[in-house]
Amino acid sequence: MSSKVSFSExxxxxxxxxxxxxxxxxxxxxxxxxxLAIEDGQFVSLVGxxxxxxxxxxxxxxxxxxxxxxxxxxxxxxxxxxxxFVFQEPSLLPWATVMENVRLPLKLVGMSDRESxxxxxxxxxxxxxxxxxxxxxxxxxxxxxxxxxIARALVTKPKILLxxxxxxxxxxxxxxxxxADVLNLWQQGDEQxxxxxxxxxxxxxxxxxxxSQRVVIMAPRPGRVVGEVAIEAPxxxxxxxxxxxxxxxxxxxxxxxxxxxxxxxxxxxxVHGK
Amino acid sequence: xxxxxxxxxxxxVAETPSSKLVLGTKLWxxxxxxxxxxxxVVGITALIIWELFVRITxxxxxxxxxxxxxxxxxxxxxNILFGSLMITVQITLVAFIAAVASGVFISVLFVQSKWIExxxxxxxxxxxxxxxxxxxxxxxxWIRRIxxxxxxxxxxxxxxxxxxxxxxxxxNTTLGLNSxxxxxxxxxxxxxxxxxxxxxxxxxxxxxxxxxGGLKISGGLxxxxxxxxxxxxxxxGAKAGLAYQILxxxxxxxxPRMFAALLLTTVLGVLIFVSLTALSDFxxxxxxxxxxxxxx
Numbered sequence: 001m002s003s004k005v006s007f008s009e010x011x012x013x014x015x016x017x018x019x020x021x022x023x024x025x026x027x028x029x030x031x032x033x034x035x036l037a038i039e040d041g042q043f044v045s046l047v048g049x050x051x052x053x054x055x056x057x058x059x060x061x062x063x064x065x066x067x068x069x070x071x072x073x074x075x076x077x078x079x080x081x082x083x084x085f086v087f088q089e090p091s092l093l094p095w096a097t098v099m100e101n102v103r104l105p106l107k108l109v110g111m112s113d114r115e116s117x118x119x120x121x122x123x124x125x126x127x128x129x130x131x132x133x134x135x136x137x138x139x140x141x142x143x144x145x146x147x148x149x150i151a152r153a154l155v156t157k158p159k160i161l162l163x164x165x166x167x168x169x170x171x172x173x174x175x176x177x178x179x180a181d182v183l184n185l186w187q188q189g190d191e192q193x194x195x196x197x198x199x200x201x202x203x204x205x206x207x208x209x210x211x212s213q214r215v216v217i218m219a220p221r222p223g224r225v226v227g228e229v230a231i232e233a234p235x236x237x238x239x240x241x242x243x244x245x246x247x248x249x250x251x252x253x254x255x256x257x258x259x260x261x262x263x264x265x266x267x268x269x270x271v272h273g274k
Numbered sequence: 275x276x277x278x279x280x281x282x283x284x285x286x287v288a289e290t291p292s293s294k295l296v297l298g299t300k301l302w303x304x305x306x307x308x309x310x311x312x313x314x315v316v317g318i319t320a321l322i323i324w325e326l327f328v329r330i331t332x333x334x335x336x337x338x339x340x341x342x343x344x345x346x347x348x349x350x351x352x353n354i355l356f357g358s359l360m361i362t363v364q365i366t367l368v369a370f371i372a373a374v375a376s377g378v379f380i381s382v383l384f385v386q387s388k389w390i391e392x393x394x395x396x397x398x399x400x401x402x403x404x405x406x407x408x409x410x411x412x413x414x415x416w417i418r419r420i421x422x423x424x425x426x427x428x429x430x431x432x433x434x435x436x437x438x439x440x441x442x443x444x445x446n447t448t449l450g451l452n453s454x455x456x457x458x459x460x461x462x463x464x465x466x467x468x469x470x471x472x473x474x475x476x477x478x479x480x481x482x483x484x485x486x487g488g489l490k491i492s493g494g495l496x497x498x499x500x501x502x503x504x505x506x507x508x509x510x511g512a513k514a515g516l517a518y519q520i521l522x523x524x525x526x527x528x529x530p531r532m533f534a535a536l537l538l539t540t541v542l543g544v545l546i547f548v549s550l551t552a553l554s555d556f557x558x559x560x561x562x563x564x565x566x567x568x569x570x
Contacts, residue, residue, distance in 0.1 A: 062464055085464050091457040094561040095479045107475070108465045136560050 013075050014040045014160060014197045015061060020070035022056050022223075029222035030056040033070070036216060036225060040075065041195035043186055045208035045215045047254060049262070053223020054201045058085075058162050061199065084158035086166045090145035092137040098124070098148050099133040105156045116155075123151045126185065143174040150182075157190060161198045167207070176242070179211055187235055205258075209250045210242050217254060219261035226261040229254055339530040344537060347530035355519060355531075359538050362500055362515040365428065366546070369435030370496040374489065376436075377443025384444075385451040385477065386469075395448075402441035406499055410434050410506040428513060431503045438499030442491040450484025451477045483562050486554040493546040501539060516542075 015038040022031040031053035038044050046054040059065045061072060062085045092101045099120055106116035124130050127147040137145055146166060153161065163182075167175040182198075189195045202208050208215045209231055217227045231250055233241060241247055253267075260267040304310070321341045327333070328340035335343055348355065380398070384391035414430040421429040454477055462472050504517035516539050523532035558565035 064460060064463060087457055087460065089457050091455070091461050093458065093476070093479070095482070104461075104475075105465045108462070108467045108471055138561055138566065 013037050013073075014042070015075070015199070016073045017057070018071050018073060020057070020060065020072060021068045022053070022060065022065070023068045031060075032222040032224045034225055038197060038199065040197055042214065043195075043198045043200065043212045045200045045202060045212040046218055047202060047205055047208045047215055048218035048223075048258065049203060049220055051220035051223060052218035053220070054218050055164050056223060058164050058199060058201050062162055082159040084153035084156060084161050086146075086149055086153045086161070086163040088165045088168055090137070090142075090149040092145060092148055092152075094137050097134050097136055098129065098140070101137070101148055102152045102155055104152060109156075119155055119157070120151075123155045126154065127151045127181070141174075142170050143178060146170065146178060147181075150185075154185075159190070159197060161186075161196045163198065163200045165201055165203065168202070168204075175207070176239070179207060180239075183211060183235070183237060205251050205254050206242070206247070209247050209254065210237060215250075215254055217257050217261065219258065227257050227267075229257070336527050336529045339533055343530045344533040347528070348534040348537065351531055351534065355516075355535060355538060358514050358516045358519045358535070359542065361513055362497070362504075362517070362539070363542065365431045365435055365500040365504075365515060366497045366542075369432045369439055369500060370493060372432065372436045373440035373443055373492055373496060377440045377488075377492075378447055378485070381444050381447035381451055381481075382473065384448050385473075391448065398441055398444050401437055404437075406434050406438055406502055407506050410503045413503075414507050424513070427507065430507060431500055431515070434503030434507070435496045435499035438502075439492045439496035442488040442495065443485070444488075446484045446488030446491075447481055450481025453484065454480045483554075483558060483564065486550075486557065490547060490550045490554065493550050494543055497539075497543050497546060 015036075017034045017036040020031060020034040021029070023029050030051075034053070034057060036057075046057060048054050056065070060067055062083060064085075092098075093104070096104075102120045102124060103111075103113070103116045106119065107113075121130070121133070124133055127150055129144065129147055129151065132140065132144065137148070140148065149166070167178050170178065182200075186196055186198055200208070200211060205215075212231055215229045215231060216225055217229065218224065219226045229250060233246060257267045325340045325342060328338060333340070339347075380394075384395065410430070413433050414427065417430040417433060418426050458476060458480070459472075462476050467475070500515065501517045504515045505521065508518070516535050519535040520532055520539075523529070523535060555565045560566075
């Protein structure tokens with residue numbers, strides 16, 4: 001049922017962590033010797049409690065912060081141009097309209113307003129907020145603000161999407177809806193139809209199981225990877241999958257591994273005896 | 275063909291009808307609203323009490339003139355008083371604009387480097403806390419070497435008013451430029467924005483509410499600086515401001531006229547504050563908590 005994914009099936013490694021560590025000035029080990037290979041077009045979740053280094057790993061990928069040791073190698077994609085990040089908070093410019101917010105990344109690389117209008121409109125259409133192009137962030141609900149943030153991330157037509165607990169502040173219903181939306185977007189892929197590579201950080205195990213192909217389990221003190229579970233369920237995944245027995249089994253295993261890692265013991269699967 | 279996600283339900287957004295007729299009614303509504311009516315009622319009541327008090331106690335006009343007497347003096351000496359009002363307005367305006375321009379410029383400079391800020395900020399504080407009353411005559415002497423007559427006094431008064439007015443701008447704007455939400459900073463860092471882009475598209479808009487707060491203070495201070503400096507440094511001749519009128523009227527015991535000049539000064543101060551507040555509300559109405567109307 002569960003298996004450790006082997007890194008030997010390397011089609012094209014989009015992102016590879018090689019012995020990456022991050023230690024803060026005050027001695028906190030945020031990340032210790034992280035090794036992870038993510039392939040093109042994969043949907044990978046990083047799961048763990050606070051302080052396990054998942055957000056740190058994401059930020060290092062995005063270039064927000066320096067590694068203390070190790071390196072991150074990239075496949076054929078250049079991180080600067082083809083990477084997008086969705087933060088925990090929507091982080092929209094409150095003084096600008098939705099349209100101006102979504103355009104921002106294009107404006108920063110020098111695109112004129114005329115040129116950036118159509119990509120911005122496309123991406124607003126993708127997240128279903130066409131009618132709100134001239135609204136201000138204060139007029140939107142939390143879920144809508146998050147969608148604008150996702151639209152902004154997609155406007156540069158990235159190949160890699162990094163999402164840092166984007167739905168943590170939303171209610172359960174909105175979160176479930178946005179989960180489905182993210183999966184839709186991922187399956188649809190970009191203009192050429194190829195899927196984005198998504199690295200999704202969350203502390204919600206159910207969300208991780210629902211969304212991803214692989215769930216990487218991390219533990220704190222020091223922050224490190226302690227294991228991985230491959231979710232072998234086909235896409236598209238429906239609401240039924242979210243509450244199915246299979247999904248629950250995966251969740252149980254992941255929780256068990258998390259607890260074992262924190263307690264410092266080996267995980268033993270009581271149900272299946274392994 | 276790209277599929278889109280379902281549209282969310284519309285959240286109520288305030289409607290703004292735009293016909294001229296409705297704008298007229300909007301202004302009328304604003305003028306008759308409680309915000310304007312309440313202080314107006316208080317003011318009129320106070321004037322009535324003042325007038326009654328003066329009449330009942332048969333107060334001599336050189337001690338405390340009643341409001342009717344003050345208005346009479348205002349009308350009688352209107353030409354002179356209006357001329358002086360304009361002079362004071364000019365000095366205040368020029369000093370204010372200079373304070374805003376130099377204040378913003380210096381703040382932007384401060385934000386470029388912590389060392390620049392640390393090195394020069396204390397001197398801005400020193401400049402602000404030096405009493406204008408003491409240094410105004412000195413400033414006139416120095417200005418006389420640079421600016422030829424007949425503009426010397428005008429220039430000197432502008433410099434005095436500028437000194438008084440520019441500190442709130444620097445202080446508030448620097449605070450605002452440094453108070454950018456760190457998440458927004460991360461977004462700009464992520465997209466590899468240049469320092470210049472970060473300044474224009476992030477820091478300056480973020481600093482706007484703080485700057486406008488400083489503006490409101492600075493406007494009033496520019497007026498006070500102009501009037502106080504004139505008190506001390508003196509003018510005379512054609513270019514006499516309101517301070518001169520107040521002084522002269524008090525020397526000649528023309529107290530109603532003195533009150534009239536004082537009245538003009540206070541009205542000017544109120545006008546400055548109200549217009550800057552309106553400007554602030556207008557610029558922030560779409561997004562800042564201070565200017566948004568919420569139901570809750």
